[in-house]
Amino acid sequence: MAERYDVLVAGAGPAGLAAAQAAAAQGARVAVLDAQPRAGGQVWRHDIRHAPSSRAARSIRAGLERPIAWMPGTSVVAAEGDALLVQTPNAAQWLRYRSLVIATGARELLLPFPGWTLPGAVGAGGAQALAKQGWPLAGKRVVVAGSGPLLLAAGATLRKHGAIVLAICEQAEAAALRGFAAGLWRWPGKLLQAAQLRLQLAGVPYRAGTVVRRALPGPNGDALRAVEIESPRGPEKLACDRLAVGYGLLPNMELAHLLGCATRSHGAHAAVQVDARQRTSLDRVYAAGEACGIGGVDCARLEGSIAGLAATDTEVPVNLLRQRDHARAFAASVQRTFDLRPPVRALADADTLVCRCEDVTLGMLAGHADFRGAKLATRCGMGACQGRICGAALAELGRFPQAGCRPPLFPARLSTLAHSESNA
Amino acid sequence: MNGATVRITLNGRPFEVEEGCSVAAAVARLGVPFRHSVRGEPRMPLCGMGVCFECRVCIDGVAGQRACMVPVRAGMQVTTDG
Ligand SMILES: Cc1cc2nc3c(=O)[nH]c(=O)nc-3n(C[C@H](O)[C@H](O)[C@H](O)COP(=O)(O)OP(=O)(O)OC[C@H]3O[C@@H](n4cnc5c(N)ncnc54)[C@H](O)[C@@H]3O)c2cc1C
Ligand code: FES
Numbered sequence: 001m002a003e004r005y006d007v008l009v010a011g012a013g014p015a016g017l018a019a020a021q022a023a024a025a026q027g028a029r030v031a032v033l034d035a036q037p038r039a040g041g042q043v044w045r046h047d048i049r050h051a052p053s054s055r056a057a058r059s060i061r062a063g064l065e066r067p068i069a070w071m072p073g074t075s076v077v078a079a080e081g082d083a084l085l086v087q088t089p090n091a092a093q094w095l096r097y098r099s100l101v102i103a104t105g106a107r108e109l110l111l112p113f114p115g116w117t118l119p120g121a122v123g124a125g126g127a128q129a130l131a132k133q134g135w136p137l138a139g140k141r142v143v144v145a146g147s148g149p150l151l152l153a154a155g156a157t158l159r160k161h162g163a164i165v166l167a168i169c170e171q172a173e174a175a176a177l178r179g180f181a182a183g184l185w186r187w188p189g190k191l192l193q194a195a196q197l198r199l200q201l202a203g204v205p206y207r208a209g210t211v212v213r214r215a216l217p218g219p220n221g222d223a224l225r226a227v228e229i230e231s232p233r234g235p236e237k238l239a240c241d242r243l244a245v246g247y248g249l250l251p252n253m254e255l256a257h258l259l260g261c262a263t264r265s266h267g268a269h270a271a272v273q274v275d276a277r278q279r280t281s282l283d284r285v286y287a288a289g290e291a292c293g294i295g296g297v298d299c300a301r302l303e304g305s306i307a308g309l310a311a312t313d314t315e316v317p318v319n320l321l322r323q324r325d326h327a328r329a330f331a332a333s334v335q336r337t338f339d340l341r342p343p344v345r346a347l348a349d350a351d352t353l354v355c356r357c358e359d360v361t362l363g364m365l366a367g368h369a370d371f372r373g374a375k376l377a378t379r380c381g382m383g384a385c386q387g388r389i390c391g392a393a394l395a396e397l398g399r400f401p402q403a404g405c406r407p408p409l410f411p412a413r414l415s416t417l418a419h420s421e422s423n424a
Numbered sequence: 425m426n427g428a429t430v431r432i433t434l435n436g437r438p439f440e441v442e443e444g445c446s447v448a449a450a451v452a453r454l455g456v457p458f459r460h461s462v463r464g465e466p467r468m469p470l471c472g473m474g475v476c477f478e479c480r481v482c483i484d485g486v487a488g489q490r491a492c493m494v495p496v497r498a499g500m501q502v503t504t505d506g
Pocket of ligand 2 (some may be wrong): 469470471472473474475476477478479482490491492493
């Protein structure tokens with residue numbers, strides 16, 4: 001028997017939690033699911049060492065308050081009609097809904113460069129997430145690099161967990177950053193947040209126009225020991241134990257693709273297309289937060305509230321719509337500032353691995369017109385991650401346009417797949 | 425942090441690890457190598473959020489699980505390179 005909800009929310013980050021809270025306040029029967037074992041999404045990821053901010057704790061509590069049904073560790077595997085097949089930690093189940101809110105958030109854009117597969121090289125947000133989960137960092141010398149405001153947040157978290165942050169290397173040029181800072185007064189909350197982060201990172205050099213060209217192993221060749229950077233001052237070598245490098249964020253589109261929601265382009269990637277009330281192209285399917293385009297936590301919360309109201313056929317206050325537009329304007333200014341410069345897309349050479357699952361180099365992909373042909377010939381994108389890393393990287397490098405995806409969205413247990421025959 | 429630990433088995437050996445940490449963090453804390461790529465290169469977790477599958481291990485007999493998505497549980501049996 002399928003469980004039935006008025007509003008089913010996929011994703012328990014700021015957007016999903018706000019949607020659940022708004023919908024439940026209208027008396028709707030609401031369920032929230034998330035693939036992670038704890039609620040909070042990326043920005044409010046549970047930290048095993050440090051207490052969450054009061055805002056995060058409050059928002060998580062409010063978004064999961066009973067009678068909202070909370071389903072942690074639950075991934076969507078397939079969809080049919082008005083139901084999702086999900087895999088919970090110990091079973092599989094169909095969930096039926098009257099309205100669905102897609103709040104699947106974003107992930108990091110990880111781009112290949114020589115040495116990026118060495119143990120010790122991780123994503124910037126990846127390092128932050130791992131640190132919060134107890135990854136050992138005390139006394140480790142870390143270079144944080146890539147692009148975007150996440151570098152500051154990641155650097156601050158790593159420092160809080162005992163890492164020695166040597167430098168933050170931002171690919172955007174100083175002039176772009178100055179322009180961005182000069183316009184921040186329009187978003188006082190962001191200005192405050194930036195100031196707080198800079199304080200937490202006191203003494204850590206923030207280097208603009210700087211790119212990590214290469215990660216280098218130590219004498220025995222099996223772990224990262226240094227990075228080669230290129231800055232306006234020229235090339236330099238920095239000895240370090242870890243490199244945390246990420247080039248910004250891109251929407252998690254698996255669920256939206258699976259359902260067949262119309263998308264819009266988000267740089268080289270896709271985002272869910274929504275109208276002013278967060279409605280997707282599908283009847284009774286809404287989307288909120290970074291799945292609709294990278295916008296930050298405030299935007300995610302506002303869109304979540306709007307989606308939760310719209311999903312319960314409640315009038316959305318104009319004030320809320322206006323705040324959302326203001327938050328989206330901030331997002332646009334972030335996108336402009338941290339637009340990737342061409343050198344970033346030229347870091348990988350023919351010998352650089354692009355597909356980490358199947359060990360396929362960039363050179364091996366030469367001559368293939370589309371991702372499908374390249375996949376069949378080289379197995380690129382056919383490994384465990386199913387092209388989640390290399391597909392986004394190749395799209396960003398302008399190699400192949402991003403393709404959709406097919407069920408199951410994640411490797412599923414056979415018993416779960418057997419369930420897909422029996423949608424109650 | 426309350427300092428509580430749980431006992432897990434990693435590659436056949438018992439270890440105490442911090443309660444609440446992920447399996448990925450536990451493997452890293454105990455200094456055990458993660459996995460080897462198809463060309464035999466050593467690898468470690470990359471994304472920390474369930475996307476890259478570089479952290480996959482065998483947990484309680486089920487291979488290919490993402491160690492960054494699973495918190496440690498007392499009695500858990502983990503094998504790397506799985
Ligand atoms: C690694 C990382 C670290 C970040 N750190 C910060 C930070 O420190 N500060 C900051 O201001 N911003 C940070 N951000 C930006 C952050 O994404 C947003 O500000 C905010 O978290 C967006 O909220 P959201 O609800 O849209 O998405 P998210 O917070 O990303 O939440 C989406 C949730 O959906 C779940 N999900 C996705 N797909 C599925 C699926 N198919 N099935 C089930 N569940 C699914 C995910 O597990 C996740 O919990 C970070 C982003 C990333 C990727
Ligand atoms: S570290 Fe990427 S999936 Fe676990």
